[in-house]
Amino acid sequence: MKNTGEVVLCIKSLSKKFGNKTVLNGIDLEVYKGQIIGYIGPNGAGKSTTVKIMLGLLDGYSGSVELFGKDISSDNYTYKRKIGYVPETAELYENLTAAEYLVFVGELYGMDSSIAEEKARKLMKEFGIEEVFHSRISSFSKGMKQKVLIISSLLHDPDLLFFDEPLSGLDANSVVIIKELMTQLAERGKTIFYSSHIMDVVEKISNRIILLVNGTIMADGSFEELKEKSEEGTLEEIFNQLTGFHQHKSIAQDVVSIISEGKEYESV
Numbered sequence: 001m002k003n004t005g006e007v008v009l010c011i012k013s014l015s016k017k018f019g020n021k022t023v024l025n026g027i028d029l030e031v032y033k034g035q036i037i038g039y040i041g042p043n044g045a046g047k048s049t050t051v052k053i054m055l056g057l058l059d060g061y062s063g064s065v066e067l068f069g070k071d072i073s074s075d076n077y078t079y080k081r082k083i084g085y086v087p088e089t090a091e092l093y094e095n096l097t098a099a100e101y102l103v104f105v106g107e108l109y110g111m112d113s114s115i116a117e118e119k120a121r122k123l124m125k126e127f128g129i130e131e132v133f134h135s136r137i138s139s140f141s142k143g144m145k146q147k148v149l150i151i152s153s154l155l156h157d158p159d160l161l162f163f164d165e166p167l168s169g170l171d172a173n174s175v176v177i178i179k180e181l182m183t184q185l186a187e188r189g190k191t192i193f194y195s196s197h198i199m200d201v202v203e204k205i206s207n208r209i210i211l212l213v214n215g216t217i218m219a220d221g222s223f224e225e226l227k228e229k230s231e232e233g234t235l236e237e238i239f240n241q242l243t244g245f246h247q248h249k250s251i252a253q254d255v256v257s258i259i260s261e262g263k264e265y266e267s268v
């Protein structure tokens with residue numbers, strides 16, 4: 001996909017092994033300011049591994065990763081202040097209150113604590129959870145924890161956002177807010193790397209979709225471009241076609257018959 005905008009992220013020949021297993025196999029990628037990248041692929045394809053490398057959480061890779069024009073291996077982590085991250089599974093400090101946690105995260109990003117607290121309170125209000133600002137996170141529902149996580153990724157106004165299944169546990173109203181939020185942030189020049197298995201959301205909000213299979217980029221383009229090439233209707237169908245998966249009916253049938261096997265034994 002061609003774009004003449006400012007390059008925010010540049011990956012060259014990125015490979016990563018865990019033991020003998022090659023998880024990323026020579027990835028080349030340029031991402032431009034204001035893009036919403038739908039980063040998709042089967043379980044175990046290497047999506048989280050790529051994101052963790054870009055965040056400086058994983059090393060021992062080959063190739064190069066540049067964020068905001070600087071190689072992350074030679075930068076002294078100042079680039080991290082421009083990044084927001086919602087991990088797929090997060091360890092929140094649940095003994096802290098939301099206020100304590102968000103101020104702590106804000107300070108990690110170099111924010112003044114009173115500014116972080118004020119912004120955090122306002123954002124909690126927007127997400128409808130202001131009344132639990134001073135409650136311990138351990139008492140929150142899954143969706144409330146997810147909202148705190150999303151707020152913690154946005155508090156410092158990052159330029160690049162990594163969202164790994166950010167809608168997990170959110171109710172339908174909140175999902176609409178986050179989708180709209182992503183669109184508006186991208187319009188303001190923020191770049192969003194959005195990793196998800198919910199294909200209809202990826203299809204609607206991404207202006208570029210990257211499909212990773214076995215550590216290799218198998219498709220890269222707008223939804224319309226992928227649709228044209230694969231001659232399929234929805235992103236879910238394109239995904240199944242490009243990953244060569246057509247056995248959903250027979251697998252479901254096998255599962256149903258395995259489940260009913262126990263019943264035959266019982267009735268004997």
Ligand SMILES: Nc1ncnc2c1ncn2[C@@H]1O[C@H](COP(=O)(O)OP(=O)(O)OP(=O)(O)O)[C@@H](O)[C@H]1O
Nearest residue numbers: 018019023041042043044045046047048049050088
């Ligand atoms: N720390 C690790 N040690 C060994 N193997 C790992 C480690 N982290 C990931 N892997 C392996 O690397 C492969 C890619 O994992 P990764 O988490 O990047 O996949 P993913 O595309 O994010 O998958 P999912 O959609 O299931 O979240 C998997 O086979 C996984 O088992």
